[in-house]
Amino acid sequence: MSLQMNQSLSVDCAVFGFDGRSLKVLLVERRYCDSAARLDRLKLPGAMILENETLPAAASRVLAEATGLREIYLKQMEIFSDPDRVRGEELEWINRYHGIRTERVVTVGYYALVKLDARVIAYTDDKGAQWVEVEAIQRLAMDHKQILSAALTHLCREMLQSPVAFELLPRKFTIRELQNLYAAVLGIEIDNRNFRKKILGSGFLAPTGEYEQGVAHKPALYYMFDKAAYKRAVKAKLRLGFINNWRY
Amino acid sequence: MSLQMNQSLSVDCAVFGFDGRSLKVLLVERRYCDSAARLDRLKLPGAMILENETLPAAASRVLAEATGLREIYLKQMEIFSDPDRVRGEELEWINRYHGIRTERVVTVGYYALVKLDARVIAYTDDKGAQWVEVEAIQRLAMDHKQILSAALTHLCREMLQSPVAFELLPRKFTIRELQNLYAAVLGIEIDNRNFRKKILGSGFLAPTGEYEQGVAHKPALYYMFDKAAYKRAVKAKLRLGFINNWRY
DNA sequence: ACAAAAGTGTTCCTCTTACACCCATGA
DNA sequence: TCATGGGTGTAAGAGGAACACTTTTGT
Numbered sequence: 305m306s307l308q309m310n311q312s313l314s315v316d317c318a319v320f321g322f323d324g325r326s327l328k329v330l331l332v333e334r335r336y337c338d339s340a341a342r343l344d345r346l347k348l349p350g351a352m353i354l355e356n357e358t359l360p361a362a363a364s365r366v367l368a369e370a371t372g373l374r375e376i377y378l379k380q381m382e383i384f385s386d387p388d389r390v391r392g393e394e395l396e397w398i399n400r401y402h403g404i405r406t407e408r409v410v411t412v413g414y415y416a417l418v419k420l421d422a423r424v425i426a427y428t429d430d431k432g433a434q435w436v437e438v439e440a441i442q443r444l445a446m447d448h449k450q451i452l453s454a455a456l457t458h459l460c461r462e463m464l465q466s467p468v469a470f471e472l473l474p475r476k477f478t479i480r481e482l483q484n485l486y487a488a489v490l491g492i493e494i495d496n497r498n499f500r501k502k503i504l505g506s507g508f509l510a511p512t513g514e515y516e517q518g519v520a521h522k523p524a525l526y527y528m529f530d531k532a533a534y535k536r537a538v539k540a541k542l543r544l545g546f547i548n549n550w551r552y
Numbered sequence: 553m554s555l556q557m558n559q560s561l562s563v564d565c566a567v568f569g570f571d572g573r574s575l576k577v578l579l580v581e582r583r584y585c586d587s588a589a590r591l592d593r594l595k596l597p598g599a600m601i602l603e604n605e606t607l608p609a610a611a612s613r614v615l616a617e618a619t620g621l622r623e624i625y626l627k628q629m630e631i632f633s634d635p636d637r638v639r640g641e642e643l644e645w646i647n648r649y650h651g652i653r654t655e656r657v658v659t660v661g662y663y664a665l666v667k668l669d670a671r672v673i674a675y676t677d678d679k680g681a682q683w684v685e686v687e688a689i690q691r692l693a694m695d696h697k698q699i700l701s702a703a704l705t706h707l708c709r710e711m712l713q714s715p716v717a718f719e720l721l722p723r724k725f726t727i728r729e730l731q732n733l734y735a736a737v738l739g740i741e742i743d744n745r746n747f748r749k750k751i752l753g754s755g756f757l758a759p760t761g762e763y764e765q766g767v768a769h770k771p772a773l774y775y776m777f778d779k780a781a782y783k784r785a786v787k788a789k790l791r792l793g794f795i796n797n798w799r800y
Numbered sequence: 801a802c803a804a805a806a807g808t809g810t811t812c813c814t815c816t817t818a819c820a821c822c823c824a825t826g827a
Numbered sequence: 828t829c830a831t832g833g834g835t836g837t838a839a840g841a842g843g844a845a846c847a848c849t850t851t852t853g854t
């Protein structure tokens with residue numbers, strides 16, 4: 305065996321959004337049309353990395369193109385390096401499109417968290433992209449289902465350790481929305497009283513004083529995430545306890 | 553900007569070992585000699601990926617070469633993609649050595665856990681590699697210090713969530729060795745009584761009946777990790793609790 | 801009036817933490 | 828006999844989990 309020179313590096317992004325009920329991911333159509341009727345005609349947005357571009361930069365570029373947003377929460381997760389993960393017509397298309405002669409595409413999986421608002425939805429609609437309920441996705445192009453699964457796993461883990469949930473919610477949200485988000489991502493049921501106790505007791509949520517309007521039930525109070533309070537609490541916690549000053 | 557074609561992919565491995573006291577990592581000499589006296593003449597073992605080789609396969613290959621071992625615990629962590637992370641004489645050396653013309657080397661960081669025994673040490677000594685105390689490492693070649701730091705962070709996180717500690721210990725070990733390992737990796741102090749209570753209470757440790765010999769104090773009992781018991785407990789735990797059946 | 805979700809407390813129990821002394825061995 | 832680390836128990840407190848009813852609004 306020898307060194308592989310005709311290889312390319314790409315990034316693929318699982319962009320998650322939350323509509324108050326269920327977790328969605330942004331999917332786009334495969335760009336070559338030979339088999340448009342195929343079940344796996346949808347894929348995650350992605351791109352080849354450019355000369356002099358870091359991977360995070362490439363991922364940001366993909367996200368800006370796909371959503372119109374900058375400053376998105378973005379995290380690297382795994383690399384998918386099966387030599388045959390892209391082949392056949394897909395590989396031919398890539399070579400034709402870019403005018404290159406690559407034999408292998410290694411991809412770096414990222415996941416991104418987006419606040420799903422009207423502007424983003426208008427933008428993605430306009431681009432022909434779709435927000436699809438994660439639970440409903442059976443298959444995707446190439447190994448993108450696998451990449452999506454990995455992204456979900458990483459998101460679960462992250463949600464249990466840091467307050468990334470707020471990246472998926474609008475600036476103002478109700479406790480119930482937050483709870484639904486945790487339940488949807490983790491795939492669990494959560495007791496509302498215990499959840500409130502815990503989340504309000506943490507002191508990271510600041511009430512806005514505003515209430516829901518036009519709902520056919522007692523209107524809920526809107527809260528915001530108090531990032532400063534969160535950081536203060538983390539710092540304080542790092543200074544005490546059984547495990548007091550670890551490395552990460 | 554255009555697609556980057558003259559790029560290469562490599563893997564670099566932080567191989568950790570534990571000698572009962574402190575955490576060590578395996579370092580090798582940079583292979584070109586122009587500046588042998590430099591402080592950062594040591595690096596993590598690594599290699600370019602070969603044609604038709606997956607990244608995990610490449611990492612295994614590097615580990616087999618460096619330690620003589622197969623079946624090592626191995627985990628992918630992050631990718632280091634700064635376009636200038638390898639440049640100058642290092643890049644020239646790579647091109648000369650492989651007879652290629654690459655302009656950029658993106659590397660995938662792995663970490664590995666090894667049971668440090670006489671055979672491994674003999675093998676690595678023979679190869680001119682060194683086991684260096686992690687705490688003492690100030691700088692390494694290129695961005696390898698950064699890769700090492702990332703590996704440590706990942707190892708910490710992993711140790712708090714799964715029983716990888718046993719990958720670093722001999723088959724038979726004392727509770728104190730296990731405790732020292734946790735303390736060394738996490739960089740914390742641990743109360744011996746609480747540690748015993750927790751670790752023995754978990755039921756994952758099986759006493760061997762053998763005792764230390766030739767030590768100038770009460771000899772300690774040797775234990776082994778009972779993998780089957782661990783798996784049973786994990787399965788049982790997944791079926792109950794507040795968070796009962798999540799995705800990962 | 802009714803449907804629908806908001807909001808609120810208590811009890812039990814487990815797990816975490818802090819803490820001090822005697823024991824077995826080799827030198 | 829001394830130095831060294833092995834091995835043991837308890838009490839107080841914090842946090843997790845299970846559980847049901849009243850309130851407010853729109854229809």
